[in-house]
Amino acid sequence: MYWLAHGLVGSVADAEDVTQETFLTAWRKLPELQLAGDSLLPWLVTICRFQCANRVRRLRRDRERAAGTVDETLPDTVDVTELVIGRDLAERIVGAVAGMSALDREIFRLCAAEGHAYQAAAQQLGVGHGVVRNRLSRIRMRLRTELGTESA
Incomplete structure (x- = not known):
């Protein structure tokens, strides 16, 4: 399961977490299990693939949130002097x-x-x-x- 997970998520730490989550999920679902054959492997592989997909979605969502926290449209600083001079000049032009x-x-x-x-x-x-x-x-x-x- 580890090598399948590593191939799908691409990092050691995430593959270890996915492997652990796969066996934990399998353990919880074991009472409901109805085998179509003699092997548990296809069932475990399916659980592992779903766990990998969940992990990849979560990582992508976390990256997007982290990237979206900085508002690039706001200026780093505001020059108060420039704002005051601009307003004063505009008022003088209007006058x-x-x-x-x-x-x-x-x-x-x-x-x-x-x-x-x-x-x-x-x-x-x-x-x-x-x-x-x-x-x-x-x-x-x-x-x-x-x-x-x-x-x-």
Whole structure:
């Protein structure tokens, strides 16, 4: 039984455990046993194969759980300074944009905030492509000047 188990599970320790579990299970099921022939070997082999399958499933499940305990999506550290500066800059941009004309606010919203292409924004606003491109360029330059940053 040991060599069969070793061939199926691949490690000495697991094969020893499976062999022990096989004979323990056989001992428990012995009163229910109804032999089709004179040998116990096919019955023991079947029990051993099921024990090996259970062991392999348990090992695979344990490995998957162990691998899943670390959440790779979370950053290792959080830079609080960067978060505060980012929020402060965003608030300053919102304040600066609020002081612009209605058309400039809409161009900024569509192109800079929502990511529309010049042509799509122009069609939505009923103006020409060049108007959107030129105004957005001026808006960005104005924001860089007012906010003193290259991020706008």
